[in-house]
Amino acid sequence: MSELRWDPIKQQWVIIATDRGRRPRDFTVETEDGDMTCCPFCYGNEDKTAHELYAIRPSGAPNTPNWQLRVVPNKFPVLRVEGDLNNRAYGMYDVMNGIGAHEVIIETPDHKRGMADLTVKEIAGVLTAYRVRLLDLRKDIRFRYMVLFKNHGVMAGATLSHSHSQLIAVPLIPPLAAQELKVCREYFEAKERCIYCDMIDFELREGARVVQEFSDYVVITPYASTFPFELRLYPKRHGHDFALLNEAELSGLAVAMKDMLSRLKAILRDPPYNFILHSAPPLQPRPGKPEFWSSIEYDFHWHIELVPRLTQIAGFEWGTGFHINPTAPEDAAAFLKEAAI
Numbered sequence: 001m002s003e004l005r006w007d008p009i010k011q012q013w014v015i016i017a018t019d020r021g022r023r024p025r026d027f028t029v030e031t032e033d034g035d036m037t038c039c040p041f042c043y044g045n046e047d048k049t050a051h052e053l054y055a056i057r058p059s060g061a062p063n064t065p066n067w068q069l070r071v072v073p074n075k076f077p078v079l080r081v082e083g084d085l086n087n088r089a090y091g092m093y094d095v096m097n098g099i100g101a102h103e104v105i106i107e108t109p110d111h112k113r114g115m116a117d118l119t120v121k122e123i124a125g126v127l128t129a130y131r132v133r134l135l136d137l138r139k140d141i142r143f144r145y146m147v148l149f150k151n152h153g154v155m156a157g158a159t160l161s162h163s164h165s166q167l168i169a170v171p172l173i174p175p176l177a178a179q180e181l182k183v184c185r186e187y188f189e190a191k192e193r194c195i196y197c198d199m200i201d202f203e204l205r206e207g208a209r210v211v212q213e214f215s216d217y218v219v220i221t222p223y224a225s226t227f228p229f230e231l232r233l234y235p236k237r238h239g240h241d242f243a244l245l246n247e248a249e250l251s252g253l254a255v256a257m258k259d260m261l262s263r264l265k266a267i268l269r270d271p272p273y274n275f276i277l278h279s280a281p282p283l284q285p286r287p288g289k290p291e292f293w294s295s296i297e298y299d300f301h302w303h304i305e306l307v308p309r310l311t312q313i314a315g316f317e318w319g320t321g322f323h324i325n326p327t328a329p330e331d332a333a334a335f336l337k338e339a340a341i
């Protein structure tokens, strides 16, 4: 079983995935041979995955062909569903068992189509799968946060090129999410306004970093972008929880996603990228902390963060936490705006 270990100096948790038991020679870059007869996510290879948890298929039995989308447990999960957390001290450190869930959303049966190539309707299906699985995993009170993300391309960490996203339920709030939730809460405490609503308002008036505006969503390049062509997709109307979206809102989001991914693909020739959904955590009460999420409905604003993997993180960045971004976000927005899609 994997372990979550706490570094008291860096103030961060690390997942030591002992199940994967990698030795020095295992750390070679895996590249795909392109043989689709052995891709476990391809149409007709349903027996190569664990039993599906959710699917969109016009007809037919589970785990058979004739599907549009499938969600299956990850064959090599980072965290496992079985067991107790056993949160304990180990000398001056903290450690807990690697409890969680790790699922894969196979977005299309077609090996060759990336998410940008899917139709708006198919992307809406992917977003529906996200919502269904998020709502289901929330029922398990051991899970404090759901990490929903996509790795596109080998450089972005995708070991299989067949288009898929992943959902990992973790037993604590990850540090970056915790930091963001804290900032939002403190801003709301001070101003009684949502920091994201204020930011979106300003960006829409300013315009220089707006890539595309839709009736309910907006895509921008962040003012202090860490990486070139970094993007944010925000709902214009305040909402703390992606999983509360209705069908119409999901369809609108699918239009914005398709547009954002197509522009990126056109301008940067299908770059590797990661995107991650930032939504409110499950709001079950915490023992001894009744006030914990009391203002989250007003202070947090869900969104999607996307980072194309165009530059390497080098010594200066690792050593300092400062990042050097060679493309101004205003320029990135201008290029993306003009993309022929």
Ligand SMILES: [Zn+2]
Residues within 6 Å of the ligand: 036, 039, 040, 041, 042, 043, 110, 111, 162
């Ligand atoms: Zn495939």
Ligand SMILES: [Zn+2]
Residues within 6 Å of the ligand: 194, 195, 196, 197, 198, 237, 238, 239, 300, 301
């Ligand atoms: Zn807001």
Ligand SMILES: [Zn+2]
Residues within 6 Å of the ligand: 180, 278, 303, 305
């Ligand atoms: Zn965020």
